[in-house]
Amino acid sequence: MEESVDRIAEPWGGRTPYPRHGAWPTRVDTHLARGVAEHEVQRWVQSASILHSDGDAMDIAVKDGRMVGVRGRAVDRVNRGRLGPKDLFAWQANASPDRLTRPLIRQDGRLVETDWPTAMDRVVARSRELLDERGPGSIGFYTSGQLFLEEYYTLAVLARAGIRTNHLDGNTRLCTSTAAEALKESFGCDGQPGSYDDIDHADVIALFGHNLAETQPVQWMRVLDRLEGADPPRLVCVDPRPTQVARHATVHLAPRVGTNVALLNALLHETIRHDRVDHAYIEAHTVGFEELAARVKDCTAEWAAAVCDVPARLIVEAAEVLGGADRLLSTVLQGVYQSHQATAAAVQINNLHLIRGMLGRPGAGVLQMNGQPTAQNTRECGANGDLPGFRNWENDEHVADLAEVWNVEPATIPHYAPPTHAMQIFRYAEQGSVRMLWISGTNPAVSLPELARIRSILSGERLFVVVQDLFLTETAQLADVVLPAATWGEKTGTFTNADRTVHLSDKAVEPPGEARPDLDIFLDYAARMDFRDKDGGPLIPWHDPESAFEAWKRCSAGRPCDYTGLSYGLLRGGSGIQWPCTKDDPSGTPRLYTDGISWAHPDRCEAYGKDLVTGASTSVVEYRSLNPDGKAMLKAAEFLPLHEAPSQDYPFQLTTGRTVYHFHTRTKTGRAPQLNAAAPDVWVEISEADAAARDLAEGDLVEVGSPRGSLRGRLRVTGLRRGTLFVPFHYGYWDTPAGSGPNATVPGRAANETTITDWDAASKQPLFKTAAATLTLVEKGGGQHSPAPTTTASRPGRDAGVPATQGGPDALARQTTDDRPAREGGRR
Numbered sequence: 158m159e160e161s162v163d164r165i166a167e168p169w170g171g172r173t174p175y176p177r178h179g180a181w182p183t184r185v186d187t188h189l190a191r192g193v194a195e196h197e198v199q200r201w202v203q204s205a206s207i208l209h210s211d212g213d214a215m216d217i218a219v220k221d222g223r224m225v226g227v228r229g230r231a232v233d234r235v236n237r238g239r240l241g242p243k244d245l246f247a248w249q250a251n252a253s254p255d256r257l258t259r260p261l262i263r264q265d266g267r268l269v270e271t272d273w274p275t276a277m278d279r280v281v282a283r284s285r286e287l288l289d290e291r292g293p294g295s296i297g298f299y300t301s302g303q304l305f306l307e308e309y310y311t312l313a314v315l316a317r318a319g320i321r322t323n324h325l326d327g328n329t330r331l332c333t334s335t336a337a338e339a340l341k342e343s344f345g346c347d348g349q350p351g352s353y354d355d356i357d358h359a360d361v362i363a364l365f366g367h368n369l370a371e372t373q374p375v376q377w378m379r380v381l382d383r384l385e386g387a388d389p390p391r392l393v394c395v396d397p398r399p400t401q402v403a404r405h406a407t408v409h410l411a412p413r414v415g416t417n418v419a420l421l422n423a424l425l426h427e428t429i430r431h432d433r434v435d436h437a438y439i440e441a442h443t444v445g446f447e448e449l450a451a452r453v454k455d456c457t458a459e460w461a462a463a464v465c466d467v468p469a470r471l472i473v474e475a476a477e478v479l480g481g482a483d484r485l486l487s488t489v490l491q492g493v494y495q496s497h498q499a500t501a502a503a504v505q506i507n508n509l510h511l512i513r514g515m516l517g518r519p520g521a522g523v524l525q526m527n528g529q530p531t532a533q534n535t536r537e538c539g540a541n542g543d544l545p546g547f548r549n550w551e552n553d554e555h556v557a558d559l560a561e562v563w564n565v566e567p568a569t570i571p572h573y574a575p576p577t578h579a580m581q582i583f584r585y586a587e588q589g590s591v592r593m594l595w596i597s598g599t600n601p602a603v604s605l606p607e608l609a610r611i612r613s614i615l616s617g618e619r620l621f622v623v624v625q626d627l628f629l630t631e632t633a634q635l636a637d638v639v640l641p642a643a644t645w646g647e648k649t650g651t652f653t654n655a656d657r658t659v660h661l662s663d664k665a666v667e668p669p670g671e672a673r674p675d676l677d678i679f680l681d682y683a684a685r686m687d688f689r690d691k692d693g694g695p696l697i698p699w700h701d702p703e704s705a706f707e708a709w710k711r712c713s714a715g716r717p718c719d720y721t722g723l724s725y726g727l728l729r730g731g732s733g734i735q736w737p738c739t740k741d742d743p744s745g746t747p748r749l750y751t752d753g754i755s756w757a758h759p760d761r762c763e764a765y766g767k768d769l770v771t772g773a774s775t776s777v778v779e780y781r782s783l784n785p786d787g788k789a790m791l792k793a794a795e796f797l798p799l800h801e802a803p804s805q806d807y808p809f810q811l812t813t814g815r816t817v818y819h820f821h822t823r824t825k826t827g828r829a830p831q832l833n834a835a836a837p838d839v840w841v842e843i844s845e846a847d848a849a850a851r852d853l854a855e856g857d858l859v860e861v862g863s864p865r866g867s868l869r870g871r872l873r874v875t876g877l878r879r880g881t882l883f884v885p886f887h888y889g890y891w892d893t894p895a896g897s898g899p900n901a902t903v904p905g906r907a908a909n910e911t912t913i914t915d916w917d918a919a920s921k922q923p924l925f926k927t928a929a930a931t932l933t934l935v936e937k938g939g940g941q942h943s944p945a946p947t948t949t950a951s952r953p954g955r956d957a958g959v960p961a962t963q964g965g966p967d968a969l970a971r972q973t974t975d976d977r978p979a980r981e982g983g984r985r
């Protein structure tokens with residue numbers, strides 16, 4: 158069957174219901190530029206989306222050397238042909254006239270165009286000067302979760318063994334460092350236990366601080382399809398906002414922001430009290446149960462109800478649903494990772510699964526989610542605060558093994574202290590010990606907390622800033638050198654989604670002007686710096702994406718993220734494949750820990766763990782005595798008061814996040830007309846009760862203030878919990894308002910003007926979700942509406958008279974489904 162659907166008005170498209178344990182039917186979504194017919198497409202080039210961590214596989218339509226559309230790949234395990242609104246429309250940004258086409262350097266205070274040799278010479282000259290005068294610790298790299306595996310690996314080698322600096326991290330610090338930390342704390346090692354296929358088999362799906370509907374819309378389609386099929390799952394949603402997930406939940410808990418640990422401790426209390434635990438699993442595979450049981454002994458539903466401000470009866474009900482599940486799937490994301498006690502809370506969700514034995518079986522699994530499309534690769538390649546291949550920086554054998562792969566002396570690789578985390582790298586830049594910061598694929602002048610501080614650090618005289626991006630972003634405008642990068646669709650490489658599925662993305666079109674793939678830029682720099690291995694050969698002998706991938710395979714061999722069975726050839730044509738993938742099992746691995754816990758042994762683990770409250774490191778000696786046999790670790794945590802609680806002066810709790818139509822700082826989605834029109838400007842969400850109490854209404858212009866700064870936006874009154882405000886963080890200075898040209902600026906609307914410089918003790922992830930704030934009326938709306946979409950969590954309350962969000966003719970996408978009834982599936 159074929160249908161045309163306005164995918165702005167209907168972000169999730171039509172339903173293809175299927176039964177529990179059934180196979181998710183295919184539905185192929187296609188969008189082509191207006192005026193282009195399908196038979197005119199000259200080539201379809203294989204790729205996957207890089208606008209979230211789902212890994213939606215798609216083919217890029219090419220005509221006359223230009224991208225003209227996209228089509229979902231029916232053969233792929235992740236999406237079976239479906240695409241979300243961003244997947245369908247954001248490719249248009251590649252051809253934006255705002256793309257950087259030549260390098261820029263700062264001259265007499267202004268950025269001026271130059272050629273590549275001049276720009277690179279400047280970067281190399283400053284690097285050499287700093288290495289001579291101040292040593293490797295004066296150079297830092299801040300990268301992304303949006304480049305390709307081959308690029309991160311190259312960057313990790315050049316930074317760690319070329320420059321020999323410890324200051325290399327990704328914006329994954331803001332995104333999934335808590336996911337990685339929680340997995341290390343519980344399982345001794347990073348690596349996603351579950352699989353998206355668990356959605357097919359679960360009878361209960363619990364989403365903790367995860368707005369799946371808007372942030373991985375294709376997996377939400379899968380949940381919706383199951384909800385309409387036979388034997389549907391029950392959903393438990395923990396989120397202060399009335400998200401689509403909350404609206405479909407059997408139990409929706411809307412706790413006070415920052416109280417996840419209290420709520421989870423009560424859920425664990427109820428689970429243990431009713432003995433809904435798997436004693437055999439606990440005995441065989443875990444340590445620490447007694448301590449956990451003791452810690453949550455007094456955490457009754459009534460106690461948590463008071464802390465979290467949710468009815469005790471709902472907590473009991475949620476515990477019954479979770480405890481009664483035959484196959485429980487939980488997902489966790491930023492409502493946990495960017496909130497108070499992030500790691501402690503994420504670990505309690507692992508604990509719930511471990512004590513219930515809900516792991517390593519179809520439908521029973523945990524997804525400690527990723528956010529960014531390639532964040533998994535930043536982590537596994539060691540372009541974040543870890544060593545490549547999940548090697549333990551405190552274990553000399555792991556360092557020696559890495560040194561062998563790179564043919565360098567172990568002492569070459571800095572491992573005197575943990576790799577420096579991003580918040581600390583910026584602190585060093587602020588203090589002046591880091592003098593050069595190379596920023597690739599991220600826009601910290603909008604995405605880091607407390608922007609006034611970030612702007613001042615980046616624009617300071619002392620710091621030499623290199624920015625590698627597609628556009629002249631808010632960050633690039635503060636740089637000393639700007640390097641124009643080629644991106645998705647213009648370069649080849651691989652990346653891995655949140656359930657370990659590796660996809661290949663082939664080059665479809667030429668990059669604009671002189672823009673170059675990030676890999677080429679890093680390779681060029683390494684060659685100019687003349688980095689050598691211990692025998693005098695080039696430190697980085699590879700020269701293109703495929704040879705970089707082959708080099709990474711050697712580094713991953715025998716590690717948890719083993720890629721040795723994969724190749725570009727194997728990844729072309731069919732579905733993406735889940736690591737670990739070895740020559741013996743080239744079909745990949747659906748789930749980890751199917752057969753017990755495999756990477757927690759003291760000799761094998763990636764980390765010895767931390768105290769969840771203070772972040773203090775556990776020593777190897779302590780680890781060996783706690784966990785000599787390498788089992789999963791049940792780590793308990795007590796609830797602690799918020800760092801910044803509402804007060805008389807700042808009565809609201811401000812939380813921030815996303816909408817379905819935009820990606821981050823909108824450098825791509827803001828340049829796709831359908832997406833931009835659906836959510837063109839910032840807004841402020843408030844609850845009906847708070848609006849009524851302050852005589853505020855839809856469309857009023859308000860100012861939200863915190864001790865750090867303020868922003869202005871129009872109000873949207875929703876079913877949000879009272880005492881809370883929500884602001885999307887997508888809107889920086891950059892804008893394209895009609896008639897004012899591509900680089901018009903709108904100051905004072907970024908959420909991060911207000912957020913706090915503070916982070917989780919264990920994962921070092923910043924707390925974007927919990928700031929205390931004021932709200933003041935600037936002017937009444939006078940009949941205006943806020944620009945917030947009506948299709949999502951920002952749906953207006955009763956009688957607001959807001960026109961429905963629609964896309965019109967340019968937002969139509971074709972949806973092709975199979976008419977045969979859904980089949981019974983295998984239990985993979």
Ligand SMILES: Nc1nc2c(c(=O)[nH]1)N[C@H]1C(S)=C(S)[C@@H](COP(=O)(O)OP(=O)(O)OC[C@H]3O[C@@H](n4cnc5c(=O)[nH]c(N)nc54)[C@H](O)[C@@H]3O)O[C@H]1N2
Binds near residue numbers: 243369
């Ligand atoms: N459309 C879209 N999709 C994206 C992205 C995007 O920018 N746009 N970005 C991608 C990336 S990098 C990421 S990291 C993911 C993020 O994906 P999500 O984590 O799903 O997105 P957020 O909106 O940041 O936060 C999720 C929810 O956390 C809730 N929350 C806030 N504070 C708390 C709290 O204290 N407790 C609980 N339980 N919940 C709380 C918020 O109400 C919000 O609905 O999305 C990915 N997908």
Ligand SMILES: Nc1nc2c(c(=O)[nH]1)N[C@H]1C(S)=C(S)[C@@H](COP(=O)(O)OP(=O)(O)OC[C@H]3O[C@@H](n4cnc5c(=O)[nH]c(N)nc54)[C@H](O)[C@@H]3O)O[C@H]1N2
Binds near residue numbers: 643
């Ligand atoms: N208040 C608040 N702040 C937040 C969050 C929140 O929920 N609330 N979420 C945090 C999270 S989870 C994340 S992931 C971050 C995201 O924050 P950022 O990473 O800063 O956001 P993006 O807009 O994705 O920035 C990516 C940049 O890379 C560029 N780019 C894209 N593709 C390529 C490429 O192939 N090569 C190169 N060189 N550049 C490329 C884009 O043009 C863009 O400028 O924001 C964090 N900040």
Ligand SMILES: [Mo]
Binds near residue numbers: 528
């Ligand atoms: Mo993220």
